[in-house]
Amino acid sequence: MATIKDTEKQLQDRPQNRPEWQPEDAGSEFACRVMDGVATGHDGISSYQAAAEEAAAAAPTQIYRRPVYTAEDYATGVLSGDRAMLGRTITLMESSAPKHIDMAQEVLKRLLPHSGKSIRVGITGVPGVGKSSFIETFGCKLLELGHKVAVLAVDPSSSISGGSILGDKTRMEQLSRDIRCFIRPSPAGKTLGGVARKTRESMLVCEAAGFDVILIETVGVGQSETAVRSMVDFFLLLMLSGAGDELQGIKKGIMELADALVITKADGANKLPAQTARGEYERAMHYLQPATEGWTSHAYTCSSLTGEGILEIWRVIEEFRAVTTASGVFEQHRRDQNVKWVHEMVDAKLHERFIRHEGVRQILASVEQEVAGGTLPAVSAMHKLLAVFDGPSEPASKGGRS
Numbered sequence: 001m002a003t004i005k006d007t008e009k010q011l012q013d014r015p016q017n018r019p020e021w022q023p024e025d026a027g028s029e030f031a032c033r034v035m036d037g038v039a040t041g042h043d044g045i046s047s048y049q050a051a052a053e054e055a056a057a058a059a060p061t062q063i064y065r066r067p068v069y070t071a072e073d074y075a076t077g078v079l080s081g082d083r084a085m086l087g088r089t090i091t092l093m094e095s096s097a098p099k100h101i102d103m104a105q106e107v108l109k110r111l112l113p114h115s116g117k118s119i120r121v122g123i124t125g126v127p128g129v130g131k132s133s134f135i136e137t138f139g140c141k142l143l144e145l146g147h148k149v150a151v152l153a154v155d156p157s158s159s160i161s162g163g164s165i166l167g168d169k170t171r172m173e174q175l176s177r178d179i180r181c182f183i184r185p186s187p188a189g190k191t192l193g194g195v196a197r198k199t200r201e202s203m204l205v206c207e208a209a210g211f212d213v214i215l216i217e218t219v220g221v222g223q224s225e226t227a228v229r230s231m232v233d234f235f236l237l238l239m240l241s242g243a244g245d246e247l248q249g250i251k252k253g254i255m256e257l258a259d260a261l262v263i264t265k266a267d268g269a270n271k272l273p274a275q276t277a278r279g280e281y282e283r284a285m286h287y288l289q290p291a292t293e294g295w296t297s298h299a300y301t302c303s304s305l306t307g308e309g310i311l312e313i314w315r316v317i318e319e320f321r322a323v324t325t326a327s328g329v330f331e332q333h334r335r336d337q338n339v340k341w342v343h344e345m346v347d348a349k350l351h352e353r354f355i356r357h358e359g360v361r362q363i364l365a366s367v368e369q370e371v372a373g374g375t376l377p378a379v380s381a382m383h384k385l386l387a388v389f390d391g392p393s394e395p396a397s398k399g400g401r402s
Contacts, residue, residue, distance in 0.1 A: 078208050093108070093202055112204065116334070120232040122232035125237060130304055132171035134238060136173070137305075141307070142314065150215070152206070154218055186198070203216065216232060233334070234260070234321075236258065236317075242277065255281075256291060257291050260297055260320075266302060279299075292329060295320060295323060363388060
């Protein structure tokens, strides 16, 4: 009679399979392998080993594998509101595997006609300003008003290990428990601008799933990480009191992109300083060009602890949508954002092709060594690499054009 251990030994002796995300021509640099699962009836607890062996002897051994989904499965699951399939679809969008990229684009084509019906709000601010706490209170208020809220929280990635904590949901205890809300933390990776590489795709997937308010929480910005502006309708900048006077406010380049500025933590002993800071930033914003055509940005205060001022911010967002929709600016901005998205993807794909170019890979290490050693100027190195990437130019025809 075969035992559980005998069955597992047979499974381990089977040829190991490559993961589906590995390229067909993958070499030894991909060390990951996928093995079949264990036999059913084995729960890993030694005290139940005898009962497990009896169950295995009485019934045929079954091996459970993760199901393989088609583009239709992903799209149908998202459109039906299946939260598990929604998470799997976003994971598919974030994958860099060639097979997954093709599948993701097919899924996106099916979902695109069902997207675009939400209000997209980007929420940014310096680390410690209380973005997650603000979203917790703000999101709960939106749920009370009957909205369905999706939160895309982008977490900074370590420049050394590449890992991310992805712990923003710990500050959204009530929001994360509500079935009307979907929260997805994602690592920023190497993407600059405070957002993740696939935030746009994730946003469209959430819209297709029926969420009418999309909140995008950035990693926490300084003055240059402003990519989120190019993918949202309303850009909300959170600030702290005591962060400088109106002159310092003008120097913060990100203020030029904000449709509203909110001084957070306006409660208790900090309420008066927050109101003072609001006045200073309000004066500073008078010197700036409007972030959105036909809309005048203002400064506000709020408290995520008491909820004071939260609903006022939502009324401002609703007014913004009404004003910009009536003028046509709302839809024009979305069209411009889609065009910019194409150019960004072209830039990323060209960089990828450059790095993978066989000629470039052959000389890249030596060129980098020359630049590091100070024997080759950086500009000359750039021209040398691009010359190899472009290849030999075709000679001009002697006879000219006919």
